[in-house]
Amino acid sequence: MNNNPIYINGIGNVSPQKMVMNGNLSGFLAEPDVYDNNQLRCIDPGYRDFIPAELIRRMGRIIKMGVAASKLCLRDAATGLDSTTEIIPEAIITGTGLGCMEDTEKFLASMINNKEEFLTPTSFIQSTHNTVAGQIALLLKCHGYNFTFVHRGVSFESALLDAMTQMQLEEFSNVLVGGTDELTTNYFAITSRLGYWKRKPIRSLDLLQDNQRGTVAGEGAAFLFLENKKNAHTYASLSAVTTFLKPSSGDEIKQRLTDFLSDNGLTLQDIDLALLGLNGDPRGDRVYHEMAGTALQETPLAYFKHLCGEYHTASAFACAVGAMSIKTQSVPDVIRLSGNPARLNKVLIYNHFRENNHSFILLSRP
Numbered sequence: 571m572n573n574n575p576i577y578i579n580g581i582g583n584v585s586p587q588k589m590v591m592n593g594n595l596s597g598f599l600a601e602p603d604v605y606d607n608n609q610l611r612c613i614d615p616g617y618r619d620f621i622p623a624e625l626i627r628r629m630g631r632i633i634k635m636g637v638a639a640s641k642l643c644l645r646d647a648a649t650g651l652d653s654t655t656e657i658i659p660e661a662i663i664t665g666t667g668l669g670c671m672e673d674t675e676k677f678l679a680s681m682i683n684n685k686e687e688f689l690t691p692t693s694f695i696q697s698t699h700n701t702v703a704g705q706i707a708l709l710l711k712c713h714g715y716n717f718t719f720v721h722r723g724v725s726f727e728s729a730l731l732d733a734m735t736q737m738q739l740e741e742f743s744n745v746l747v748g749g750t751d752e753l754t755t756n757y758f759a760i761t762s763r764l765g766y767w768k769r770k771p772i773r774s775l776d777l778l779q780d781n782q783r784g785t786v787a788g789e790g791a792a793f794l795f796l797e798n799k800k801n802a803h804t805y806a807s808l809s810a811v812t813t814f815l816k817p818s819s820g821d822e823i824k825q826r827l828t829d830f831l832s833d834n835g836l837t838l839q840d841i842d843l844a845l846l847g848l849n850g851d852p853r854g855d856r857v858y859h860e861m862a863g864t865a866l867q868e869t870p871l872a873y874f875k876h877l878c879g880e881y882h883t884a885s886a887f888a889c890a891v892g893a894m895s896i897k898t899q900s901v902p903d904v905i906r907l908s909g910n911p912a913r914l915n916k917v918l919i920y921n922h923f924r925e926n927n928h929s930f931i932l933l934s935r936p
Contacts, residue, residue, distance in 0.1 A: 667882020723923025788879015
């Protein structure tokens with residue numbers, strides 16, 4: 571296995587924020603969309619621009635979001651190429667925590683209402699977790715490697731690790747990798763009873779000032795086009811990814827971070843920005859605050875979940891934000907917590923989902 575650089579040459583994002591790409595990053599998070607509730611839902615693009623009209627009505631919302639984000643990503647990667655060029659990836663790898671919840675709920679409701687008789691197969695067929703990756707492949711006529719990881723809060727990181735491994739083994743020269751999850755009414759209602767979300771609506775930009783238990787629910791579909799060659803449009807390089815489960819203490823997290831950086835020939839002083847998964851839940855955020863007061867006390871800090879909400883693959887959104895920050899060599903005011911780095915050569919993304927699934931992602935200036 572070689573350790574040649576892996577470059578992020580395209581980004582596609584469907585999220586609660588409008589993020590301009592295709593080479594134009596002048597308005598990158600300059601005017602963020604602000605919400606006054608405990609649910610952050612995606613801004614739906616014009617799906618007719620990405621999906622044939624006859625297919626749209628049969629697709630669940632998460633499928634449409636994933637297809638649109640993937641095609642945005644490939645269009646972004648084609649920036650600067652001939653206008654007729656259509657990029658077909660050699661492999662498609664996705665991660666999802668919940669899969670196609672809306673179609674799953676429809677199928678289960680149909681079973682109950684029809685007493686398990688006269689069931690239509692569409693919702694069942696589209697309820698499987700790999701439906702998004704499959705639909706992307708069908709529309710692109712991509713017959714290569716196609717895989718979906720369902721590893722709860724590290725589903726996207728697992729997809730990244732697979733993509734990096736395949737490229738370092740020189741199986742592929744490029745991979746389309748993404749993370750997708752949707753927020754449904756039933757899922758929100760059930761998890762509200764478990765205390766996942768804040769009881770009272772809050773202003774999204776005031777998320778860290780709210781002391782209520784829980785956070786705000788989110789959703790999104792974000793894709794990266796990874797290649798083994800750098801070009802004029804390259805955002806950043808994907809240097810390393812690691813995951814770990816249920817650390818016993820803050821000291822263990824600090825040690826894992828130190829080891830992670832050491833394995834990549836770096837120290838804590840080499841990190842120019844740490845992008846943290848702070849979500850406004852006092853219990854979950856204490857981990858980040860402890861790291862900010864110890865290992866990362868000299869590092870400029872930023873956060874992102876006030877823009878996208880909390881969901882299993884929110885780190886995909888964070889990767890898009892981190893890569894764009896490196897490309898523009900700036901940290902948007904709306905995500906900055908402390909410090910103002912003079913340069914952005916190394917960006918560390920640290921995220922956890924409900925204190926169980928933890929991950930580090932390292933992005934570098936290409």
